[in-house]
Amino acid sequence: MEEEMHTDAKIRAEIGTGCSPRGPGCSLRHFACEQNLLSRPDGSASFLQGDTSVLAGVYGPAEVKVSKEIFNKATLEVILRPKIGLPGVAEKSRERLIRNTCEAVVLGTLHPRTSITVVLQVVSDAGSLLACCLNAACMALVDAGVPMRALFCGVTCALDSDGTLVLDPTSKQEKEARAVLTFALDSVERKLLMSSTKGLYSDSELQQCLAAAQAAAQHVFRFYRESLQRRYSKS
């Protein structure tokens, strides 16, 4: 009995993170999250997916410059800083994607004429960076106590040349993939909040990736719930 389990585990380990659409071998990398690790920001979180790590800090709701204030809701700002060099266009586009996702869930109307700033720092990049940024931003917003309609998570899928789907790809897998798709899903009904894709894929492959991402999101939200339970439970 034990031997069988051992061999099963070995097979799974050998398959690694690759799988066929029918195979049971897709897996998410090792996750870790630490909240409230910085003393100055109102909320902070460090999210690790395998070797990819992003640190997020949230300030808000706070004072906003008159030029940026919106009369009936909070101004959400997202800043993403790469580890090496100055931020460029890629960072700006990721900032926008993350901002659109956050704006969809954050209840900005409860804090009009304020600003909520999410600052993300890439600590290490080993694949699925955008998904890791989204997860870190969500945990930081939770830590800051910003009112949200739902939690959100990011999941990345990669499709390689023979159509196999890989969830949470490493940077090597992303480079060799034919298409890389990142989805942001919400926690209430796992509906799609944001999608950012790169590469060539058919519409049935898109739906497959989305379905796989929804299955993965289940795990991510379970991780969120367990980590928050650990923090806030009395025992």
Place this chain on the structure above:
Amino acid sequence: MKETPLSNCERLFLLRAIEEKKRLDGRQTYDYRNIRISFGTDYGCCMVELGKTRVLGQVSCELVSPKLNRATEGILFFNLELSQMAAPAFEPGRQSDLLVKLNRLLERCLRNSKCIDTESLCVVAGEKVWQIRVDLHLLNHDGNIIDAASIAAIVALCHFRRPDVSVQGDEITLYTPEERDPVPLSIHHMPICVSFAFFQQGTYLLVDPNEREERVMDGLLVIAMNKHREICTIQSSGGIMLLKDQVLRCSKIAGVKVAEITELILKALENEQKVRKEGGKFGFAESIANQRITAFKMEKAPIDTSDVEEKAEEIIAEAEPPSEVVSTPVLWTPGTAQIGEGVENSWGDLEDSEKEDDEGGGDEAIILDSIKMDTGVEVSDIGSQDAPIILSDSEEEEMIILEPDKNPKKIRTQTTSAKQEKAPSKKPVKRRKKKRAAN
């Protein structure tokens, strides 16, 4: 956001406590806060925590041409960034003074002290040298940024490995990390900054001030020293007047502190080296303490994607079929086509209608003649195509010329029906603008 001002009672409280040789966090006058060094999975990546002040450092390298007056030396580049998450007051435009001061101090400490052997970074004299770039990001500001930054910089430099390079005659071979093990940088000594904060015109001094103490201090003395008790840089700011024996005393204290910190750094580097060699797990994931209630880990989670294909097929079957694809594009001029109705594209006419009128307005005027010519052209072109064009017919019916005797004007892209409404409203605006330009 603006910095929240320090209240008078807080300021008086801090000063009074310092006079009684008490610090708010219970440290002694010469005590440093806890220093914690952790490394990432890439070489040259480290995170240093000095109490709550947190700095992330990353070293990277690139092959470039050397500076003209230093053809055999590599290039060092330091960049300290005060991230916006470090303090609410760190906004992009606002931190320039502090940023320049810190960057300059860091450069003097590391570059002018010649702690890195730049000659060893030369690959081909005059053509290719290594450019070593050190990026430091301040993630949390709880005082004494410069100490934390200097520790992070030197640790990252010691941890970094650059790709191996071999030169054979004219050929330079750059080996990937898989082919040949990367090579560490050649570091002569490790300069570390130690900060002293002075209060009450130099009467009281504190080592490693935290953020509150920095706010109430009169002046700051920074001494960069290595473990051989060689002073690399000294900087005194804040306008306090220090006596010679005060400075000498500070340098003695700095010597002791630097020795302790250097030992800590060497131990951390050694541990990291050992873990990597033995094949154990390394990286930031390992440095997250397990016992903390705010930290949580989850191992590799397999996902069952066996029903993904069926689900996807279901969704596609249930979904509405995509809307009718628009039939054929309308060719206006060679290279310009239109699909569906909507914005009229008359790029072909722009070549002879660049001149504008002085009296202003009328930019939106349509010239019937040229368009008629175009439509004439299209009809003949499209006669060969399958679908007949409906657009050209409607245009000729609704075409209205606004100012036919004026010179040919620039034609804007607008729908035909909309033009009549828009043109009159736009004209007065244009006229007003022209008047302003004339003034």
